[in-house]
Amino acid sequence: MTVQDVRAFNRFYTGLIGALDHGRRLYAPYTLTEARVLYELAQVPHLDAADVRTLLDLDAGYLSRILNRFEETGLIERGPSQSDPRRRRVRLTARGQEAAGLLDERARERVGALLDTVAPADRPRLAEAMRTIQDILGEPRAAFREIALREPRPGDLGWIVQRNAALYAAEYGWNADYEGLVARIVADFAEDHDPHLERVWIAERGSQPVGCVMCVRDEAPGAARLRLLLVEPEARGHGIGDRLVGAVIDFARGVGYRELVLWTNDVLGAARRIYQRHGFVLAAEKPHRSFGRDLVGQDWRLDLHTSDE
Structure with missing residues (x-):
């Protein structure tokens, strides 16, 4: 040429x-x-x-x-x-x-x-x-524009379980207990959820899923829970995690939730920084042993009536 x-x-x-x-x-x-x-x-x-x-x-x-x-x-x-x-x-x-x-x-x-x-x-x-x-x-920045957020299609919920299990085993050494937890969360959503109050997003680049997140009702009245945020390693660095979390916040606020909560572990530093950028505040933390590792669990919350404006 x-x-x-x-x-x-x-x-x-x-x-x-x-x-x-x-x-x-x-x-x-x-x-x-x-x-x-x-x-x-x-x-x-x-x-x-x-x-x-x-x-x-x-x-x-x-x-x-x-x-x-x-x-x-x-x-x-x-x-x-x-x-x-x-x-x-x-x-x-x-x-x-x-x-x-x-x-x-x-x-x-x-x-x-x-x-x-x-x-x-x-x-x-x-x-x-x-x-x-x-x-x-x-150019690398084009990848940011090419990402689409969509609702799950048949097979996507299984993908969420498989990719969570594989990535957390590879990156943090978590055992099959974590896969079991993710499978139960996904199964509960698939079997019984209110589409007006609960939703799953799949981040897609081209025809390939590269990320996901869930918004489900929490046990506390007026609260929603953010769950299973994940971005594939090769897709990180393009703001996909921020877009997924932003989609949950917009949805939760739009349907009338007063508060958005989540549970994570202190070793997940990149995810924690995303939550902090969106206004989440650390509410509590506690050591625990799960998934074959000694971890520090953290509860984070976002007041949907006062943030983002």
């Missing part, structure tokens, strides 16, 4: 994208960059302004002007960051979500029209070529 090959492909791709926006109506009334900012905010509900700047490689001043305009027109609201009080969290309002949805609908229509010109037999080859370019030339 030569430089000329890359430049030729770039000219072709730029022309193709321009054809998609025939009449310059695809992003109206926004610029292309403004549309990209709206798209990122719609994909990831918990983003700081610094995250948006990194994802889109934007100048800080330029992004600030865009966000100021969005705030003035009621598309976003800003507040203290969950992870760093020096940062500002950015969240789409209902009006902003509507605007992002309209842009997404337009884009889907244009891309759909383009794909209609591709023979069905050629589409798998085209998709594979696109994935190959992304895999070879993509």
Whole structure:
């Protein structure tokens, strides 16, 4: 491959994208960059302004002007960051979500029209070529954008049990007692849960699950319990754990829980730091022997009426 090959492909791709926006109506009334900012905010509900700047490689001043305009027109609201009080969290309002949805609908229509010109037999080859370019030339931060949070599909609950057992055995030497505990938690959820008050999230990259978390009712009235947060080793460092915990918090607050609680062990330092970033407070800790190891169990709590605002 030569430089000329890359430049030729770039000219072709730029022309193709321009054809998609025939009449310059695809992003109206926004610029292309403004549309990209709206798209990122719609994909990831918990983003700081610094995250948006990194994802889109934007100048800080330029992004600030865009966000100021969005705030003035009621598309976003800003507040203290969950992870760093020096940062500002950015969240789409209902009006902003509507605007992002309209842009997404337009884009889907244009891309759909383009794909209609591709023979069905050629589409798998085209998709594979696109994935190959992304895999070879993509930057590490792209992995953050590619993560989707979804509800579990058949087989996913079994995956949660298997991956928890395998990872905790490999990383901390925990024995089969832990697998038994996870299996009971998952089985209880599968057999009897209220979908309006309890939920499981699977973090997926491509077609592969790379993380999970659960929100279930706690024994204490008005309290929900966060359980089984897990991120695969190769997917760590991209904010997936933060997104999973943020999804639980939003859900628990949205359905009316007053408090979110969890139990963990002091050896799980990375998870503990995520909980602290989201405002959880250590309520109690106690030594115990479980899973074949001497551990220190910890109870953490989050007051859903006072945090995040």
